[in-house]
Amino acid sequence: MKRYNPSEIEPKWQQIWEEQKANHVEIDPHKEKLYVSGMFPYPSGAGMHTGHAFSYSIVDAIARFHRQHGYNVMNPMGWDTFGLPAENYAIKTGTAPAKVTAENIANFKRQFKRMGVSIDWEREINTSSPEYYRWTQWIFTKLFERGLAYQKESLQWWCPVDKTVLANEQVEGGRCWRCGSIVEKKSMKQWFFKITDYADSLLEELDDLDWPAKIKTAQTNWIGKSEGAEIMFAVVAMPFSETASRQASNGAPAPVETWAADVSENGIATPANITVFSTRPDTIFGASFIVLAPEHPLARQLAVGDFKEATENYIAEAVKKSEIDRTNDTKEKTGVFTGSYAINPVSGEKVPVWVADYVLGGYGTGAVMGVPAHDERDFAFAEKYSLSIIKVIDGNSDEQVYHDEGVLINSGDYNGLPSSDAREKIVAWLEENNLGQGKTTYKMRDWLISRQRYWGAPIPIIHCDEHGAVAVPEDQLPVILPEIEDYAPKGDGKSALARAEDWVNTTCPTCGKPAKRETDTMDGYACSSWYLLRYADPRNAERAWDPETVNYWNPLDFYVGGDHAVAHLLYVRFWTHVFYDMGLVNFKEPIHKLVYHGYINAEDGTKMSKSKGNVVDPLDVIDQGYGADALRTYLLFMGPYELDASWNSRSIAGVYRFLNRVWVLSQQFLDYKGDDVTKNDDAVRRSQHKTVRKVTDDLRRLSFNTAIAALMEYVNDLYKYKVDGFSRETWRQAIEALVQMTEPFAPHMTAELWQELGHEDLIQHATWPTWDDALIVESTMKIAVQVNGKVRAEIEVSADAGEDEVKQTALTQENVAKFVADAEPKKVIYVTGRLVSIVV
RNA sequence: GCGCGAGUGGUGAAAUUGGUAGACACGCUAGCCUUAGGAGCUAGUGCCUUCGGGCGUGCUGGUUCAAGUCCAGUCUCGCGCACCA
Numbered sequence: 001m002k003r004y005n006p007s008e009i010e011p012k013w014q015q016i017w018e019e020q021k022a023n024h025v026e027i028d029p030h031k032e033k034l035y036v037s038g039m040f041p042y043p044s045g046a047g048m049h050t051g052h053a054f055s056y057s058i059v060d061a062i063a064r065f066h067r068q069h070g071y072n073v074m075n076p077m078g079w080d081t082f083g084l085p086a087e088n089y090a091i092k093t094g095t096a097p098a099k100v101t102a103e104n105i106a107n108f109k110r111q112f113k114r115m116g117v118s119i120d121w122e123r124e125i126n127t128s129s130p131e132y133y134r135w136t137q138w139i140f141t142k143l144f145e146r147g148l149a150y151q152k153e154s155l156q157w158w159c160p161v162d163k164t165v166l167a168n169e170q171v172e173g174g175r176c177w178r179c180g181s182i183v184e185k186k187s188m189k190q191w192f193f194k195i196t197d198y199a200d201s202l203l204e205e206l207d208d209l210d211w212p213a214k215i216k217t218a219q220t221n222w223i224g225k226s227e228g229a230e231i232m233f234a235v236v237a238m239p240f241s242e243t244a245s246r247q248a249s250n251g252a253p254a255p256v257e258t259w260a261a262d263v264s265e266n267g268i269a270t271p272a273n274i275t276v277f278s279t280r281p282d283t284i285f286g287a288s289f290i291v292l293a294p295e296h297p298l299a300r301q302l303a304v305g306d307f308k309e310a311t312e313n314y315i316a317e318a319v320k321k322s323e324i325d326r327t328n329d330t331k332e333k334t335g336v337f338t339g340s341y342a343i344n345p346v347s348g349e350k351v352p353v354w355v356a357d358y359v360l361g362g363y364g365t366g367a368v369m370g371v372p373a374h375d376e377r378d379f380a381f382a383e384k385y386s387l388s389i390i391k392v393i394d395g396n397s398d399e400q401v402y403h404d405e406g407v408l409i410n411s412g413d414y415n416g417l418p419s420s421d422a423r424e425k426i427v428a429w430l431e432e433n434n435l436g437q438g439k440t441t442y443k444m445r446d447w448l449i450s451r452q453r454y455w456g457a458p459i460p461i462i463h464c465d466e467h468g469a470v471a472v473p474e475d476q477l478p479v480i481l482p483e484i485e486d487y488a489p490k491g492d493g494k495s496a497l498a499r500a501e502d503w504v505n506t507t508c509p510t511c512g513k514p515a516k517r518e519t520d521t522m523d524g525y526a527c528s529s530w531y532l533l534r535y536a537d538p539r540n541a542e543r544a545w546d547p548e549t550v551n552y553w554n555p556l557d558f559y560v561g562g563d564h565a566v567a568h569l570l571y572v573r574f575w576t577h578v579f580y581d582m583g584l585v586n587f588k589e590p591i592h593k594l595v596y597h598g599y600i601n602a603e604d605g606t607k608m609s610k611s612k613g614n615v616v617d618p619l620d621v622i623d624q625g626y627g628a629d630a631l632r633t634y635l636l637f638m639g640p641y642e643l644d645a646s647w648n649s650r651s652i653a654g655v656y657r658f659l660n661r662v663w664v665l666s667q668q669f670l671d672y673k674g675d676d677v678t679k680n681d682d683a684v685r686r687s688q689h690k691t692v693r694k695v696t697d698d699l700r701r702l703s704f705n706t707a708i709a710a711l712m713e714y715v716n717d718l719y720k721y722k723v724d725g726f727s728r729e730t731w732r733q734a735i736e737a738l739v740q741m742t743e744p745f746a747p748h749m750t751a752e753l754w755q756e757l758g759h760e761d762l763i764q765h766a767t768w769p770t771w772d773d774a775l776i777v778e779s780t781m782k783i784a785v786q787v788n789g790k791v792r793a794e795i796e797v798s799a800d801a802g803e804d805e806v807k808q809t810a811l812t813q814e815n816v817a818k819f820v821a822d823a824e825p826k827k828v829i830y831v832t833g834r835l836v837s838i839v840v
Numbered sequence: 841g842c843g844c845g846a847g848u849g850g851u852g853a854a855a856u857u858g859g860u861a862g863a864c865a866c867g868c869u870a871g872c873c874u875u876a877g878g879a880g881c882u883a884g885u886g887c888c889u890u891c892g893g894g895c896g897u898g899c900u901g902g903u904u905c906a907a908g909u910c911c912a913g914u915c916u917c918g919c920g921c922a923c924c925a
Contacts, residue, residue, distance in 0.1 A: 214844055214920070217843065217920075217921090218843095218844090218919095218921080221842095221920075221922095222921085224921090224924065226924075226925090277924095277925070278925060279924095279925065280925075333923080358925095360923075360924065363924045363925085364924070371925085375925065377923050378925080380923095441924085443924055566920095637852090637864085639852060639853060640853090642845095644918085646852080648851085650851095651851090651852070651865070653878075654866055655865080657865095657879095657880095658865085660879095660880095701856075703856085705853075706853095706854065706864080708864080709853090709854075709863065709864035710863090710864080711864095712864055713863075782860090784860040785860095786859090786860080786905080788906095789905070789906055791860050827905055829859095829905055829906085831859050834859055834860080835859060835860065837859080838905085839905045
């Protein structure tokens with residue numbers, strides 16, 4: 001008997017698949033397509049890790065399961081190669097990033113092939129190749145044409161270590177997502193994609209996606225839609241002496257009430273208006289002060305008299321502070337009074353204008369109305385600075401700050417109205433009087449895409465003195481990334497490309513006069529926002545993709561990964577929405593089902609990390625003799641794919657044992673020389689059909705762990721029956737079904753067995769086994785008997801026994817009679833095929 | 841603080857519609873076999889027990905003939921967002 005030897009079998013089949021291009025697919029109108037992909041890897045120098053192995057074990061189980069079901073399965077692969085690690089490595093070693101990248105790809109590819117994933121390598125793509133980024137640039141020019149790519153001077157997150165700006169999504173807790181250093185604000189002219197135009201569209205389509213709830217929630221929160229109103233407060237300039245005399249001893253202005261009376265006499269309305277944003281216009285009568293963010297353009301202007309210096313100092317300090325200091329909510333709130341006042345448009349009361357850093361410059365209008373009775377933050381601020389607190393919502397609650405809805409009080413004509421009605425009426429009144437309007441705002445900002453780094457797709461723009469920013473025409477694409485000597489950014493806010501003068505100096509496509517190229521490159525997320533479409537048509541040199549081809553393969557049926565909940569998964573949706581509007585695709589959403597898996601942790605339950613030395617290298621596991629088949633099967637057997645799991649070196653041995661049992665069973669069948677023994681045929685057949693039903697069902701819902709458990713049970717059954725010997729036809733079917741069902745997990749071993757079983761075609765092109773319910777039915781059934789909810793007996797009755805017969809049998813059981821005693825059962829319930837419940 | 845998810849044996853877990861809780865596997869125990877290996881095979885393995893049975897899915901209640909599953913409350917852990925007005 002041949003022994004199971006993965007280190008011999010696996011390379012053999014990997015070579016056969018490669019030579020035959022076994023997984024290459026083309027459009028086939030006669031077959032239903034199925035498109036599955038993992039999130040393409042960034043090929044780092046470190047090589048493949050357990051997370052990759054896990055992702056692609058899931059991808060391949062899905063691909064192979066559907067391939068055996070006759071689907072035209074596309075399972076492509078590519079490399080996300082632009083980005084900082086390759087560039088930083090290049091700076092350190094003086095090697096060109098392109099060269100480093102090519103080496104890393106070659107290494108990754110070699111490693112991936114050892115996993116036996118059924119990839120169509122003819123579709124391989126690489127985002128840093130000019131053939132690819134040519135079209136990334138083309139898409140940029142199309143967005144530019146539509147006004148969806150624009151340049152703006154603004155305060156941006158700046159990473160002082162990586163010396164580049166970052167998108168909001170790349171700042172995590174005030175730190176750079178790559179290097180962890182504390183980010184700073186810097187005012188620079190930057191390129192943006194106008195994702196905010198698509199906020200509503202992205203929100204709407206989210207509902208129908210077959211994505212995990214937590215990802216949908218994360219995206220909903222990120223978009224952060226809130227409905228409310230913008231309300232104008234007219235600024236009232238006060239004579240300096242007047243203001244000073246009203247100042248209370250603690251630096252705060254006198255209470256608002258004392259000012260209410262003299263608005264008309266002393267107040268001099270200026271042209272300035274402060275527009276605030278509020279989601280609770282129903283509480284406007286309780287607005288007793290205004291707070292401006294330090295970045296607010298009026299903040300300096302409104303600082304008057306004695307308050308001028310303090311205000312300016314405060315603003316200067318606040319703008320310098322890192323976001324960590326500013327957004328730490330355990331910190332006590334601070335602020336300064338500007339000396340100016342504004343008028344509450346509904347009550348006519350004069351309210352002081354403050355500047356405080358608890359108000360964010362970038363959200364809403366950068367100004368809020370302080371309603372301390374109904375907002376915790378405003379309350380804390382009002383308490384500290386002795387500002388007046390006016391309760392305007394009756395909440396029937398003793399809480400100091402009631403922030404829920406309720407009935408209005410102290411609100412003039414609106415008293416007695418519930419919040420929602422009052423909101424509508426107040427906004428309507430503001431609109432009528434040109435004092436405000438209903439407004440929807442979003443937390444999401446536009447996507448900042450320019451990077452002051454070398455290793456990215458150059459932004460295809462030429463700056464001309466006469467024509468401004470001009471898109472590079474399609475026939476001049478790609479704008480090739482020039483080879484240069486020194487890649488390092490110098491911290492002057494420009495990429496190293498700015499020093500490639502031959503490249504920078506060009507002519508304007510519109511007028512032909514000397515002009516300069518844009519020297520920023522695009523965020524790597526731009527490249528990954530359309531690769532799922534390029535896979536469908538990867539060698540097209542005429543256009544980014546042929547719409548018909550893409551409309552056949554896309555959208556993706558399954559997208560497998562465990563990262564990028566908002567960033568990539570939001571951007572890829574955004575671009576596809578735009579492509580839909582441009583008529584380039586006939587669907588809005590690029591990904592139907594998102595298979596978002598957990599992390600594989602180290603044996604001790606903590607994250608694998610090089611510094612801790614607890615990293616499990618998937619290639620080591622293969623080399624130890626377990627092979628890729630055992631590794632893959634184990635990764636899927638560990639538990640539900642959604643959950644985090646800890647590696648266990650003993651458990652993988654158990655899975656290897658299972659594969660070995662499949663192998664041994666098959667070999668013993670093949671080697672069997674005796675007569676046919678039909679004794680167990682019915683039982684074997686029943687077990688086979690039951691297992692096919694269960695495994696098929698489990699794999700349809702991606703319950704890999706239970707599918708593998710069912711296969712183990714099946715193998716255990718067959719081991720019991722084989723003791724008596726084999727009958728060739730029954731056992732051939734039983735074993736072929738077993739081998740086929742194991743193929744999605746252990747493709748090499750099953751390919752070998754399939755061949756030994758006499759098949760010339762590859763197992764992956766075989767037809768998945770079917771089951772016959774009639775063969776699964778047993779002649780008898782076991783019924784549990786409960787008395788008052790406790791199981792007291794188990795009876796075996798014939799499968800076609802009627803209700804009365806079952807109940808009668810149940811009641812006459814010795815142990816049942818004992819517990820029923822003399823009592824007359826109050827109720828006897830029969831749950832067909834399962835149990836009898838007797839109530840006494 | 842807000843939102844989402846999860847709490848089941850010594851361990852990873854299973855239970856798809858309320859219907860015999862713990863499938864499958866690891867580990868452990870005993871035995872068999874063996875040219876001795878990190879091999880293979882068989883049986884047992886939730887806890888307690890006076891061997892009748894009793895208890896058991898984080899905790900407290902509720903609905904039901906029947907609850908891991910449904911409802912109310914509560915605790916713990918994990919994740920996401922976090923001064924977004």
